[in-house]
Amino acid sequence: MFSDETLYAAEIAKKAGKVVLGFHKRRLKRNWTSRHYFKTDADDASEKLIQRMIRARYTDYNVWSGEGGRSDKGSSYTWVWDAVDGTIPMYTGISDHFSVCGALCEGKRPILGVANAVGRGEFYLAEVGKG
Template sequence: MPFPSRSRYKELLVLAHDLADQSGAVIRPQFRRALAVANKAGADAFDPVTKADQAAERAIARMIRGRAPDHGVIGEEYGTERSDAAFQWVVDPIDGTRSFITGMPLWGTLIGLLHEGAPVLGLMDQPFTGERFWSGATQAYRREADGKARRMKTRACPRVKDAIVMTTSPDLFTTSAELDSFQRVSRETRMTRYGGDCYAYCLLASGFVDLVIEAGLKTYDIVALIPIVERAGGRVTTWDGRPATNGGQIVASGDPALHDKVLKLLNR
């Protein structure tokens, strides 16, 4: 099926903003409060989840069922509804739960939309700081606490040695080969910064960061961010250059001229 028309896209974007408003109202009162933290990973690892994550995803799914009952939902906390639907909302209610539970504001709500399996719309909301980042039909935008929407554009950085690279944590690279590949790129760049989760990709789309390199991502970690980065002028793929929709080893570049050079370094 073809990409949604401009008028249809506007309708979908309105829904995405409403979903973010609803989830933000659920999450905001829970931030920097004493919360019980459950571990989804079992005894040998740590994958935290809180009632805020769960309540926000329920609120999003409930609104989608009411406003777009023919659409599906892929959520981190409650799985998939209507897997056969042409439109699938891909939701991570709190991307960066580790930051959330430690009181750091480097987390966000990810709301993405797939159409026939392709990412067509993305939104990242940070309800505590009042920031929101989203993809329009052809461009990308951010809204800060002053309420003004501004166009986002990645910056030119064709040389690896001039690049600023971010990753959430070196712990994402679970094999020595992955860590070696990341460090090979990191050594060649100007500066490496850790932390950020979804926030790092939005900083890239805003022109403050040149590379984000990660591994072990799930669909709900990346789908919403792909249209934001690409419509700001960047590129997002797996380390071997394939579409990033299913997650895995991910590299995002603000300058497409930088992207192929980094892929070569990662795969040397």
């Protein structure tokens, strides 16, 4: 049986994946965040959902994310999320290699991970000690 954190991470990844898939192959505006990197409304919408869901249940945990930066609460637990891993393939539609990815670390050690490869219809879930 998976931990509550792992099951909740799976729920977050599934919901965020539905958000991202709703934007796939649509004409999206690029928002340049640096000279070599941009994000889209899909990144922002997925990030907003992820942040809201984490804050609803794990208010004391740190959160690091690709779009939302870092929130350090001084906890030994840190959520790490990428709201859209593969923004360019998702944005251009050139491939189905994009996903929503998350992990929970205790200190510097990952203890669970989830990847919802929504473009490919694949879902991966792992937890330390669960096989």
